[in-house]
Amino acid sequence: MIETTLERGVGLRIRPWLGIAAAASFVVASFMALIWAPADAVQGEVYRIIYVHVPSAWLAYLAFVVVFLASVGWLWSRRPLFDAIAVASAEIGVLFTGLALVAGSIWAKPTWGVWWTWEPRLVTTAVMFVMYVGYLLLRGLSTDFQRRATRAAILGVILVIDVPIVHLSVLWANSLHQLPTVLRAAGGPALDSSMLLTLMVSVAAFTLVYAYFMSARVAIELVRQERLWIRT
Amino acid sequence: MRTVQGDASLRDVTVIFDDRPIIRGLSLEITAGLTLIRGPNGAGKTTLLRVIAGMVPIAGGERRVDGETLYIGHRPMLLRGLTARENLSFYSRFRGLQDAAVADALRGWGLDGKMDRAVERLSAGERRRAAMARVEIERVPLLLLDEPFADLDEGGITRVRDCILSARDEGRTVVVATHGHPELDALAALRLLMNEGVARAA
Amino acid sequence: MRTVQGDASLRDVTVIFDDRPIIRGLSLEITAGLTLIRGPNGAGKTTLLRVIAGMVPIAGGERRVDGETLYIGHRPMLLRGLTARENLSFYSRFRGLQDAAVADALRGWGLDGKMDRAVERLSAGERRRAAMARVEIERVPLLLLDEPFADLDEGGITRVRDCILSARDEGRTVVVATHGHPELDALAALRLLMNEGVARAA
Amino acid sequence: MNRIALVAARELRAERRQPDGIVAATTFIAVLVLLESLVVGPVIARDADVAAALFWIALAFATILTTMRSFDRELEDDALDALVALPGGRDALFGGKVLALTAMLLLVAAVGGILSLVLLDLPLALPIHLAIVVLFGVVALPPVVIVDVILALRLRARAALVPILALPVLVPQLVAATRGASAALVGDDVGALSWAGLLFAFAVVYAVLGLTIVPAAIE
Amino acid sequence: MNRIALVAARELRAERRQPDGIVAATTFIAVLVLLESLVVGPVIARDADVAAALFWIALAFATILTTMRSFDRELEDDALDALVALPGGRDALFGGKVLALTAMLLLVAAVGGILSLVLLDLPLALPIHLAIVVLFGVVALPPVVIVDVILALRLRARAALVPILALPVLVPQLVAATRGASAALVGDDVGALSWAGLLFAFAVVYAVLGLTIVPAAIE
């Protein structure tokens, strides 16, 4: 398939550069997060987890929105590339959700005194995690390409509804969790400016990592598809 | 390649189950009349019929079918719990037809007195008869019959044969996959011999 | 009435489903050799075979069967999810036999390369072949085969016929219900014609 | 539209013949309520929040069971294939199933709800509000579950996959339904109605989604 | 004995291929625990009595689901007929299913139990005692349920009949298991062991009854 080969070629050319950029930005972000940014007035040093916790949560959102877009793409055009993007992004999204959960729990222990508690943001995040694990399970259990892609795409479209729910969940009912500090409807971010800058740099680093993972994972998937196509 | 415009055509169709190709790059034009599909067990006959009926996602190639199709498979495809009459009424009303013809057709297929019994309480042959009655009730232009003679007694076999031939004579397109019944060979407009997912005219 | 002691005998057996008599006072002696059961759809052939196999509660009369039986019905009777090989190994080990013969038998029935696939992913004919391989593996004295030729291609039909005849020649008792295959008539020790739950020798 | 009605009628007729789904679901809820009051102790179970929560959990499972049963019946003898192969069959399937299952679940919910009220001796401040919450809460369940059952159709381990797929998606609805029902029980009319509105919105969104994208997944 | 082992092995193998029953049961329990704590509120759910009661109710339903699933699989393509027609097949069926389902349910109970303990943050005074109670409680479930499934085999509405038949019979066992588990949680060792003994007696009685009278009921 000419199309597939083309896509793979482009991916191959960009990927090394992406890798380098991701690694470099990661070094910068680590430095800023661990050393440059000041300690928090209330929480002291623990708060630094925010530089892992928040970017991974946001990147998970991004990954699942990409799953949604790729799913629509597949349903629209049936181009295998979209399916490859969907799996890749879903897997990385699950990874980032997991990371946000773990980082959140680690942060919760010193601040709230428990690893886990029943609270809207935490529960909806856990639910999002389970949903996309279910998405990956559905893919794993389906045995042929066309059916798998279509079924997964439909699920990918439906599940994205949970992303705004997770984001807004803190506004429902009495939440322990931080209310939106950065992404607020009214006014600018309520955060110290050097902390904000550090956060933005970490988010940028996480985004580059996401892009790098994506290009690698999509390439693997395309090779797999191609092999399958050749065997027919 | 023939350029005759058929009721159904497949172009370079490939079907993959479990990463195994079951139909390989198959092209086919089916026109009015009788088409016979033959081939050993596991050749892909059932899969081909299901592809034409639009029930299998195809991994590559194109499928074009004009008009409605009726596919009757190895299994009777009747919903358990409902009676033969209810099943067939549903199908015919779904196609926008009256269901007045149902009882007569079932009677014609020898199910008098049995059409109001849940289908799982019929014998294998009776179930097949109920399924075959759909051919007369739904009257669609493209019939896809998979092993339609199975489980039937002498009389049933004759009836299926007559039913196929009269559908053909009415100008409908009939595709039949069967192992036996060599007498159909002479009557077929097209005979396909399938093997390992590849078909050639015979 | 013959007084020959058979492998299986029914005396005045009645079977009732849904308050309707399906088998009516049927008496029967089956001895070594081939017994053919014929009759139109819904005559009660399947029910009779299941009575002999002891799978249907009888409302009246007596059933006596010496030795083990193997009944293979309209459906393949293989557990989904398991492979053909696993299904057949289970049956043979349950009868206290080694399962070494299973792979060979399946290969003999043309399932080489397919015997490790879950049975629901086989074609209809392949499933029938797997079921029929039980005849060679389990080697019981009384075989009850319901429409054993169904879904099979030319080669499969020949194989089933050979299998039935060699079982007969080994002195086993084989009861076959089938609609077609008139060539078996000449070879049968007993031919029963069933109709509406009553059987008479033909 | 007419086709959707035909599919729904067929489903209800099959269910009347073999009331697998509906009786199982009702028993399920009834027994849950009974056992609940028996083992949990009536004092806790009588709490409006707890009772409402258990009722909705039970109803969610009842929906999953009934839907899976309905599709299992279709898969026997390949009856589903015949329906899907009919012209317009794919499109009518989702709508018809939604209609039929909603009707069945409304019955189940009514029986289960009355049982809960009577057996647990619950206070009932706003009966009409409760009925509205239950109505919209029930209407919101089947579309989600049916989509998931269709996505898992014919897969190995579908019995496992469907709850995994459906329950997380249902969580917001179940929470809303629980809050709404307990609001109606304790007499908070604004709360009950606003939760009911949210449930209705859920139902509409999922039904529209289902009608537009699900036909593609049915084979 | 050997035949019973063969039937059990076959069941476990089929289950491993299509882990319908076991995964569904585990999800069922896990989700129930999750939802429970979510909607009921952690304070009530964390109560040892309530947690134990819900766990056992969930396990009873899981047993019913898994057993029905197991027999439904046998009914497809008439595989059960082939088993019953084998010499000694009837006798081995009950024993084999009991063994296999008990093994599966022990796994489900272990996973579900650990989940409940962790997620609900329950106190655990006597872990060994709890394990013993769970062991005997689980062993006591399948014989009853399997007998009922066999009695309802091939009937219309069997999905409805089985819970109706099974649950009333199970009530004493479930109460005993709940009491035993909560005794173990709060540290009452004599209580836990005596309830475990009672559960063991139940298991033995039903297993013996099943082995002697069930074969007659199978066709």
Ligand code: HEM
């Ligand atoms: C397991 C526990 C936790 C989970 C699952 C979790 C989940 C999340 C998620 C999903 C977000 C992204 C929200 C959005 O922007 O829409 C987020 C953001 C955030 N989390 Fe957590 N979190 C947890 C624990 C914590 C703890 C213990 C703290 C601090 C006390 C915390 C502080 C924050 C902050 C400050 C944000 C950024 C909020 C904003 O600017 O919008 N989280 N968390």
Ligand SMILES: Nc1ncnc2c1ncn2[C@@H]1O[C@H](COP(=O)(O)OP(=O)(O)OP(=O)(O)O)[C@@H](O)[C@H]1O
């Ligand atoms: N669901 C499935 N998953 C994987 N492979 C399958 C599936 N169904 C059929 N196959 C395989 O596809 C091939 C073609 O099957 P198909 O049923 O089309 O054959 P057929 O020509 O109809 O055979 P028969 O004469 O036995 O009915 C066979 O090798 C079969 O093993």
Ligand SMILES: Nc1ncnc2c1ncn2[C@@H]1O[C@H](COP(=O)(O)OP(=O)(O)OP(=O)(O)O)[C@@H](O)[C@H]1O
């Ligand atoms: N489960 C059942 N409940 C009620 N009636 C049944 C049931 N199964 C079969 N029957 C009826 O019993 C009669 C005999 O059925 P049976 O299956 O034995 O016929 P058969 O001779 O094998 O027919 P075929 O040639 O079609 O296989 C038929 O009239 C049938 O309708």
Ligand SMILES: [Mg+2]
């Ligand atoms: Mg076929």
Ligand SMILES: [Mg+2]
């Ligand atoms: Mg028969």
